[in-house]
Amino acid sequence: MAETIGFIGLGIMGEPMARNLLNAGYSLVIHNRSQAVVERLDSEFETVTRASSPREVAAQVSTVITMLPDSPDVRAVVFGVDGDGLIEEMGEGDLLIDMSTIAPATAIELYDALKEKGASALDAPVSGGEPGAIAGTLSIMVGGDEADFERAKPIFEVLGQTITHCGAAGAGQTVKACNQIAVAVNYAAASEALVLGAKAGVDPEKIIQVLNGGLAASRVMELRGPNMISGNFEPGFRINLHRKDLGIIMDTGKEFGVALPVTALVSQLYDSLAANGKGDLDHSALITAIEALANFKVSER
Amino acid sequence: MAETIGFIGLGIMGEPMARNLLNAGYSLVIHNRSQAVVERLDSEFETVTRASSPREVAAQVSTVITMLPDSPDVRAVVFGVDGDGLIEEMGEGDLLIDMSTIAPATAIELYDALKEKGASALDAPVSGGEPGAIAGTLSIMVGGDEADFERAKPIFEVLGQTITHCGAAGAGQTVKACNQIAVAVNYAAASEALVLGAKAGVDPEKIIQVLNGGLAASRVMELRGPNMISGNFEPGFRINLHRKDLGIIMDTGKEFGVALPVTALVSQLYDSLAANGKGDLDHSALITAIEALANFKVSER
Numbered sequence: 346m347a348e349t350i351g352f353i354g355l356g357i358m359g360e361p362m363a364r365n366l367l368n369a370g371y372s373l374v375i376h377n378r379s380q381a382v383v384e385r386l387d388s389e390f391e392t393v394t395r396a397s398s399p400r401e402v403a404a405q406v407s408t409v410i411t412m413l414p415d416s417p418d419v420r421a422v423v424f425g426v427d428g429d430g431l432i433e434e435m436g437e438g439d440l441l442i443d444m445s446t447i448a449p450a451t452a453i454e455l456y457d458a459l460k461e462k463g464a465s466a467l468d469a470p471v472s473g474g475e476p477g478a479i480a481g482t483l484s485i486m487v488g489g490d491e492a493d494f495e496r497a498k499p500i501f502e503v504l505g506q507t508i509t510h511c512g513a514a515g516a517g518q519t520v521k522a523c524n525q526i527a528v529a530v531n532y533a534a535a536s537e538a539l540v541l542g543a544k545a546g547v548d549p550e551k552i553i554q555v556l557n558g559g560l561a562a563s564r565v566m567e568l569r570g571p572n573m574i575s576g577n578f579e580p581g582f583r584i585n586l587h588r589k590d591l592g593i594i595m596d597t598g599k600e601f602g603v604a605l606p607v608t609a610l611v612s613q614l615y616d617s618l619a620a621n622g623k624g625d626l627d628h629s630a631l632i633t634a635i636e637a638l639a640n641f642k643v644s645e646r
Numbered sequence: 647m648a649e650t651i652g653f654i655g656l657g658i659m660g661e662p663m664a665r666n667l668l669n670a671g672y673s674l675v676i677h678n679r680s681q682a683v684v685e686r687l688d689s690e691f692e693t694v695t696r697a698s699s700p701r702e703v704a705a706q707v708s709t710v711i712t713m714l715p716d717s718p719d720v721r722a723v724v725f726g727v728d729g730d731g732l733i734e735e736m737g738e739g740d741l742l743i744d745m746s747t748i749a750p751a752t753a754i755e756l757y758d759a760l761k762e763k764g765a766s767a768l769d770a771p772v773s774g775g776e777p778g779a780i781a782g783t784l785s786i787m788v789g790g791d792e793a794d795f796e797r798a799k800p801i802f803e804v805l806g807q808t809i810t811h812c813g814a815a816g817a818g819q820t821v822k823a824c825n826q827i828a829v830a831v832n833y834a835a836a837s838e839a840l841v842l843g844a845k846a847g848v849d850p851e852k853i854i855q856v857l858n859g860g861l862a863a864s865r866v867m868e869l870r871g872p873n874m875i876s877g878n879f880e881p882g883f884r885i886n887l888h889r890k891d892l893g894i895i896m897d898t899g900k901e902f903g904v905a906l907p908v909t910a911l912v913s914q915l916y917d918s919l920a921a922n923g924k925g926d927l928d929h930s931a932l933i934t935a936i937e938a939l940a941n942f943k944v945s946e947r
Contacts, residue, residue, distance in 0.1 A: 449846060472860050484860050507859050511852050519846045523839035523853050527862035530835030533908040537831065538824035541895070541904045545750060545820045551812045552824050558808050559773050559785050561828035564863040594842070603842045604939040607834040610911055638905040 347371045349394075350500070351402035351409035353422055353431075354445065355382040358471070359412035361478040362444070362504050367392055369503040374405045399425060403434035408500070409441050415589060416447040423455055432462060439464040442497055444485070444504075446470040448593045449515040449522065450600055452488060456514035465493050468514060470521040471505065474582050482506040486524070488516035522597055525590040526608050528565060529628070533611045535566040536632035539574060543643040549574040569629040576644030581627035588615050588624070648672045650695075651801070652703035652710035654723055654732075655746070656683040659772070660713035662779040663745070663805050668693055670804040675706045700726060704735035709801070710742050716890060717748040724756055733763060740765040743798055745786070745805075747771040749894045750816040750823065751901055753789060757815035766794050769815060771822040772806065775883050783807040787825070789817035823898055826891040827909050829866060830929070834912045836867040837933035840875060844944040850875040870930040877945030882928035889916050889925070 349372040352363045360382050363373055372392040376399060377383050387393045396402040399422045402409055409431060413419050423441065424430045431441065441459055443452065443466065452468035459466045467489035477483040483505035487494055494510045501508045511520045538561075542552045553570040556562060572578065591612040598605045614634040621637075623630055636642050650673040653664045661683050664674060673693040677700060678684050688694045697703040700723045703710055710732060714720050724742065725731045732742065742760055744753065744767065753769035760767045768790035778784040784806035788795055795811045802809045812821045839862075843853045854871040857863060873879065892913040899906045915935040922938075924931055937943050 472862075484856070486856055507856075509852065509856050511856065512848050515846070516848045516852075519843050519848045520853055520856050523843040523848075524857050524860065524862045526839040526842065527835045527857050527864065527867070530838065530908070531832055531862070531864055534828045534831030534835070537904075537906045537909050538827040541827065541899055541902065541906060542820050542824040544904050545816070545898065545902045547813050547817045547820045547824075551810065551817075552821055555785070555787055555808075555810050555812065555821050556825050556828050559825065560865050560869065561773075561825045561832070562865040563828065563832055564861050566828070568861065597846065598842055601842065601846045602940060603838075603845050603942070604936075605838045605842060606915070606939070607831070607908060607911055608838050610908055614907070635905075635907075638907070639903060641904070 348408065349374060349406050351406040353377065353399055353402060353409065354412035355386070356412070356414070357475050358478045360386070361475070362412060365481045365503050366500070374402050376402050398429040399423070399431040400429045400433045403431045403439070407439045408497070410500070411441065411443045411445055413445045415445070416451040419443055419445050419447050419455070420451060423458070432458060435459060435462055435464040437463040440493055440496065441466040442469050442500065443467070444469045444471055446521055446590060446593070447518060449518040449597055452518045453515040456489065465490060466514065467493050467497055468517040469497070469501070470517055472521070472524055473505070485509070486511050486517040486520040488512055488518060489514050519597070522590070522594045525587065526594055526605070529587060529591065529611045529615070529631070530607055531563040531565045532629060532631040533614070535563060535570060535573065536635040539570070539632060539643055540635045540639050540641065543574070543646050544639055544641045549643055565629065572627070573629050573632045574643050576642065578626040578630040578633070580625065581629070583625050584615055584618055584628050584630060585624040587628040588612070588619060591615060649709065650675060650707050652707040654678065654700055654703060654710065655713035656687070657713070657715070658776050659779045661687070662776070663713060666782045666804050667801070675703050677703050699730040700724070700732040701730045701734045704732045704740070708740045709798070711801070712742065712744045712746055714746045716746070717752040717894070720744055720746050720748050720756070721752060724759070733759060736760060736763055736765040738764040741794055741797065742767040743770050743801065744768070745770045745772055747822055747891060747894070748819060750819040750898055753819045754816040757790065766791060767815065768794050768798055769818040770798070770802070771818055773822070773825055774806070778806070786810070787812050787818040787821040789813055789819060790815050820898070823891070823895045826888065827895055827906070830888060830892060830912045830916070830932070831908055832864040832866045833930060833932040834915070836864060836871060836874065837936040840871070840933060840944055841936045841940050841942065844875070844947050845940055845942045850944055866930065873928070874930050874933045875944050877943065879927040879931040881926065882930065884926050885916055885919055885929050885931060886925040888929040889913070889920060892916060
């Protein structure tokens with residue numbers, strides 16, 4: 346019989362991940378700020394137990410998954426307020442699997458704090474978005490000790506398809522940061538190519554076709570290019586979420602002494618989109634920043 | 647029997663392209679500034695005729711291919727000095743196929759000038775570099791009239807593998823410009839991701855592996871990533887050639903009213919590499935500009 350594990354953070358990503366674990370036979374002790382999803386899962390699954398604080402979750406299990414919006418949320422759940430944090434009940438043999446996307450430095454801080462208590466931690470951020478969370482096909486980038494990775498693997502295999510142990514604590518978050526650099530900057534490449542070509546009079550579908558046949562090819566142009574030229578920016582992955590990740594990236598660059606001039610510029614273009622009320626569009630809407638600069642819309646050519 | 651065509655510009659790209667045409671049964675009337683390659687081809691192939699000027703080439707054939715370094719070179723060959731240009735002998739039924747990478751505006755100028763004489767022109771820049779030229783596997787991006795495209799197709803099929811009619815005159819050059827934007831900016835994406843990740847302590851091979859498994863994937867990271875992390879920048883495609891293309895791109899952006907902020911920044915990073923004596927390295931050496939800013943070499947981690 347599969348073990349009972351804790352799950353904290355049942356949002357857009359967390360809820361379908363928790364459902365996949367429940368459907369795979371795991372019992373869950375759950376905790377979440379908003380109660381609607383807690384009641385939903387509690388009424389649907391007999392194998393769900395509710396806990397009123399992170400500490401109460403940790404008291405009942407030896408493995409806890411967190412899936413939260415940002416670094417401060419994860420710190421708050423782990424370190425707690427007035428002694429209600431996970432860390433109060435974590436010790437020898439206990440494991441935190443943080444699947445949120447947060448700063449590598451915070452992941453290392455959590456790892457060190459838990460090690461001091463005899464417990465351990467994995468950073469295990471994901472890519473693949475809500476569809477990947479629902480389908481159980483996430484890509485999971487893991488940092489931490491090898492033995493902890495092996496222990497968590499059966500859980501990861503329920504949630505994701507591509508599971509990579511990237512290195513020591515923080516390495517999962519670092520690779521996620523690298524991933525988000527590449528996605529954002531590749532969108533900039535596709536955006537400037539498509540706007541220049543279309544405003545110069547070329548059918549943008551031809552541009553996608555030719556570029557994806559050679560060295561210029563990128564997955565973002567292949568998967569999102571058609572939506573970029575038709576102006577369909579239904580998310581997908583929201584600009585505001587990518588902006589949060591870009592904030593982590595720029596902080597991490599500062600911390601490790603790595604100037605990121607191109608990522609910084611793309612980050613500012615995303616900030617400009619947010620200032621123009623587009624923060625909830627898909628991140629492929631970066632093309633609209635280049636369109637605005639050119640006073641030209643590819644979709645209206 | 648295949649027709650006799652003219653070929654002007656027998657450099658690193660032009661010579662192997664001419665050889666492929668000769669081996670496919672075409673007879674060539676050739677002209678080149680440097681005489682060594684002219685003598686080489688003349689002594690190897692009975693089907694080669696030498697001409698002492700572009701005008702003399704045009705006098706003997708109805709189809710002329712040009713493969714030259716830059717816009718001024720193509721203008722000089724077509725318009726000539728003291729009446730020795732191609733245009734003097736071009737009229738009804740004659741076709742210029744310019745396979746150089748030049749400004750879209752120049753391609754349109756040539757097309758218009760030749761149309762006025764009753765002749766026609768295709769812009770047909772290529773990607774795939776010297777290996778593609780030798781193997782006859784170039785990607786050919788063609789702008790111009792449909793009938794001219796159909797007429798030139800058997801020639802293109804000897805020289806390349808992916809042949810796309812992109813639109814009216816200039817469209818081939820425009821798509822080539824888009825292609826070079828995407829390649830340069832995708833290199834920037836891969837460079838910043840790899841330098842940040844490696845300086846933060848992650849094995850860069852893991853980064854390539856994870857990123858290429860998802861939305862962050864690009865062909866440049868897939869094909870050149872391994873060389874970027876080992877510091878092998880043997881060309882390939884030289885930085886100085888990509889800088890020439892980036893000059894065309896920025897001029898074209900100005901002409902059509904398209905600001906290209908990210909491409910402009912990447913172009914300046916390439917200029918900095920040239921200023922540091924790296925203009926003859928492969929364009930994937932863009933990573934060394936990010937490494938220099940970070941005072942860190944991925945290959946020496």
